[in-house]
Amino acid sequence: MSYKIAIASGKGGTGKTSISVCLQHFITKYITKEIQLIDCDVEEPNDILFYPAAKKKKSNSITQLIPEIDKNNCNFCNKCADYCEFNAISIIPSAQLAEVNASLCHSCGACLVACEQDAIKEKEVVIGQTNFYLEGNQTILVEGVLKIGSPMQTLVIKGLKKEISDSNVITLYDAPPGTSCPVVETISDTNYIILVTEPTPFGLHDLKLMIALIKEIKIPFGVIINKAGLGNNEIYDYMETEQFELLGEIPFDQDFATKYAKGDLLKDIPQKISDSFYKITNQIKKRMSLC
Amino acid sequence: MSKTVITSLGNELTSQFDKRFGRAEWFCVFDSETKGSSFIKNDFADSNQGAGTKAAELMVELKADKIISGDFGPKAKELLEKLNIQMVVIQDSTSIQNIVERISI
Numbered sequence: 001m002s003y004k005i006a007i008a009s010g011k012g013g014t015g016k017t018s019i020s021v022c023l024q025h026f027i028t029k030y031i032t033k034e035i036q037l038i039d040c041d042v043e044e045p046n047d048i049l050f051y052p053a054a055k056k057k058k059s060n061s062i063t064q065l066i067p068e069i070d071k072n073n074c075n076f077c078n079k080c081a082d083y084c085e086f087n088a089i090s091i092i093p094s095a096q097l098a099e100v101n102a103s104l105c106h107s108c109g110a111c112l113v114a115c116e117q118d119a120i121k122e123k124e125v126v127i128g129q130t131n132f133y134l135e136g137n138q139t140i141l142v143e144g145v146l147k148i149g150s151p152m153q154t155l156v157i158k159g160l161k162k163e164i165s166d167s168n169v170i171t172l173y174d175a176p177p178g179t180s181c182p183v184v185e186t187i188s189d190t191n192y193i194i195l196v197t198e199p200t201p202f203g204l205h206d207l208k209l210m211i212a213l214i215k216e217i218k219i220p221f222g223v224i225i226n227k228a229g230l231g232n233n234e235i236y237d238y239m240e241t242e243q244f245e246l247l248g249e250i251p252f253d254q255d256f257a258t259k260y261a262k263g264d265l266l267k268d269i270p271q272k273i274s275d276s277f278y279k280i281t282n283q284i285k286k287r288m289s290l291c
Numbered sequence: 292m293s294k295t296v297i298t299s300l301g302n303e304l305t306s307q308f309d310k311r312f313g314r315a316e317w318f319c320v321f322d323s324e325t326k327g328s329s330f331i332k333n334d335f336a337d338s339n340q341g342a343g344t345k346a347a348e349l350m351v352e353l354k355a356d357k358i359i360s361g362d363f364g365p366k367a368k369e370l371l372e373k374l375n376i377q378m379v380v381i382q383d384s385t386s387i388q389n390i391v392e393r394i395s396i
Contacts, residue, residue: 086339086340086341087335087338087340087341087342087344087345088341090344090347090348090370091348092348092351092374094351095351095373095374097373097374101341101344101366103366104340104341104344104366
């Protein structure tokens with residue numbers, strides 16, 4: 001079984017992607033080569049930008065089962081619509097209308113149970129895909145991509161997780177930003193969560209939201225303060241008062257940011273940033289030996 | 292006989308016009324023949340999702356042939372078009388009474 005670590009943050013733009021990519025690099029160097037990065041930010045996966053040598057091995061479709069109502073069998077009893085928790089079914093007898101709105105459907109199957117007329121069948125609809133990337137002959141990165149226009153992020157993440165190998169020593173999940181369903185889906189089966197934040201009022205506010213969420217799902221977590229040196233000290237006071245685990249700080253560095261923007265994140269990493277990641281990697285190693 | 296539904300923030304003619312359709316607080320049903328009006332609470336206003344389609348279905352039950360609101364969401368619009376119910380969009384910040392007077396001329 002793989003040790004699963006999610007890299008998450010309430011606020012967007014705190015550095016989840018750069019930290020995920022760097023962590024994969026430093027964990028490979030200091031802990032194990034058997035590590036896979038999974039890009040769960042399915043609305044806009046961009047980890048691949050930082051692996052110029054990677055080659056796409058294969059892509060698989062992710063589908064959702066959407067019910068279809070056969071009007072020849074339907075007696076417009078409205079039972080399926082009553083069962084539907086998501087208001088996805090419209091039955092209007094006077095207009096002979098019986099249809100499912102795919103963008104509201106969560107594929108729970110309740111309507112199939114409700115229907116006594118055998119009028120509902122499920123049909124597979126593509127909502128996204130998974131892409132597997134190789135470096136050499138090792139799959140280093142797998143990303144989920146949501147089909148444009150589909151609102152089913154959570155189902156795509158679920159589908160992505162079903163397809164990845166569980167045989168690596170470590171699996172890193174680069175989570176989407178925020179604290180909503182896609183984030184819960186990403187972090188809920190992990191052994192450890194790394195929360196990335198920045199020393200700004202927004203960074204602190206959204207970190208608190210994220211911690212409130214993690215307390216509900218009871219998974220151990222540690223915090224990385226990225227872009228240290230910017231903003232103010234409030235986040236340090238908070239961390240001290242609450243006694244949460246501070247995994248480390250990554251100093252703000254203009255050159256490092258420039259490299260990120262060019263996609264050269266892993267080229268000539270500044271020494272002080274390498275040092276920070278060395279410490280963080282060691283903390284992760286300790287954490288893993290605890291379980 | 293013609294029934295017009297006007298989206299409303301409250302359940303009286305003095306209430307303000309609600310510019311939302313699916314998440315309108317109340318629906319005022321105005322009968323152009325009898326000049327009578329009644330108010331129906333929108334039970335779907337706080338639905339997590341699908342408020343627009345449910346409200347559109349309710350319009351059939353209310354036998355509305357015209358709806359006056361500030362905007363219609365894409366799912367509600369699609370359904371109302373299929374059901375041949377006319378959608379009238381106005382952006383006035385005004386009372387239900389005022390709209391009723393304007394359509395009863």
